[in-house]
Amino acid sequence: MSTVPSPATPTGAPSAAPPLTPSGTSSVTPSVTSSGESDAPRVRVVRVGTVELGAGRPKVVVPLTAADTAGLVEEARAARGAHPDLVEWRVDHLRAGLAPREVVAAGRALVAALEGLPLLVTVRTAAEGGAADPDDTTWAAALEAAVAEGLADAVDVEGARGADAVARVVAAARHAGVPVVASRHEVRSTPPQDVLTERLLALGATGADVLKIAVMPQAPEDVLALLGATRAASLRTDRPLVTMAMGPLGVLTRLGGGVFGSCATFGRVGRASAPGQVAVAPLRAALAVVHGADDEGVVAGADHAPGRAR
Numbered sequence: 001m002s003t004v005p006s007p008a009t010p011t012g013a014p015s016a017a018p019p020l021t022p023s024g025t026s027s028v029t030p031s032v033t034s035s036g037e038s039d040a041p042r043v044r045v046v047r048v049g050t051v052e053l054g055a056g057r058p059k060v061v062v063p064l065t066a067a068d069t070a071g072l073v074e075e076a077r078a079a080r081g082a083h084p085d086l087v088e089w090r091v092d093h094l095r096a097g098l099a100p101r102e103v104v105a106a107g108r109a110l111v112a113a114l115e116g117l118p119l120l121v122t123v124r125t126a127a128e129g130g131a132a133d134p135d136d137t138t139w140a141a142a143l144e145a146a147v148a149e150g151l152a153d154a155v156d157v158e159g160a161r162g163a164d165a166v167a168r169v170v171a172a173a174r175h176a177g178v179p180v181v182a183s184r185h186e187v188r189s190t191p192p193q194d195v196l197t198e199r200l201l202a203l204g205a206t207g208a209d210v211l212k213i214a215v216m217p218q219a220p221e222d223v224l225a226l227l228g229a230t231r232a233a234s235l236r237t238d239r240p241l242v243t244m245a246m247g248p249l250g251v252l253t254r255l256g257g258g259v260f261g262s263c264a265t266f267g268r269v270g271r272a273s274a275p276g277q278v279a280v281a282p283l284r285a286a287l288a289v290v291h292g293a294d295d296e297g298v299v300a301g302a303d304h305a306p307g308r309a310r
């Protein structure tokens, strides 16, 4: 792989990132002004399995929400057929519960069925829109088990969990060399842009490699706040960001969030894991319109679209 791309490097170009450091991160210049000058910190690219977050066009993540092992294996097969970049396992949907033994048993079968597709492991709690309501110890133990067992290529850590539980999972991930995605979900509303920007950046205090925030917009202005916060945060951190507004109003953030600095977008194969997720095929088509097709290396309007190169 080459070293730091020039500001003119198109978002759609594959393999635009420099070599990764042993910790799995590297830097690319994420953003250019219309005059061609960089105006943002260099993004620390994060490797999740074979995928680089923070380099090239936004990556497509397909969530799996089956309640048992057979269903997960079935969903994994369907997901593979849609060729996403990553798969997310929403462990909170597991009917057998979050005991490490159950998580590891289902996770092993899932990983085998994924045949190398990188896996983000998430236990989304009820307070953040998830299907389970574990205490912090149970939540952390489930994630620790998945990481220690080598099932996760990345792990989602909710920044709002207790500090001890968060630290436990982050330490386990560090020990295993697995990147951490710190997340926060505003499931009922959307805070003002400045508040959102600070909340997104505050997730960095967990030590996470990637910072993620989702909001529930009630008006078009909320969608603008989410996109504005994404851009503002991208100018202040070197961490790759993942942001989205949920529900019908937020769909355009899933299609065009990359322009503002979001490095991944969740698309569904079958069941959605959150409101507003678009099916993978039209999502890919939209990303190709916004960022250029994977193999084209062309970015529409690259010369007047700051943030496009993230």
Ligand SMILES: O=C1C[C@@](O)(C(=O)O)C[C@@H](O)[C@@H]1O
Binding pocket: 063, 088, 090, 122, 124, 156, 183, 212, 214, 244, 246, 266, 273, 274, 275, 277
């Ligand atoms: O954090 C997220 C984002 C998400 O909530 C969405 O809105 O697409 C979907 C969840 O599965 C994932 O964990």
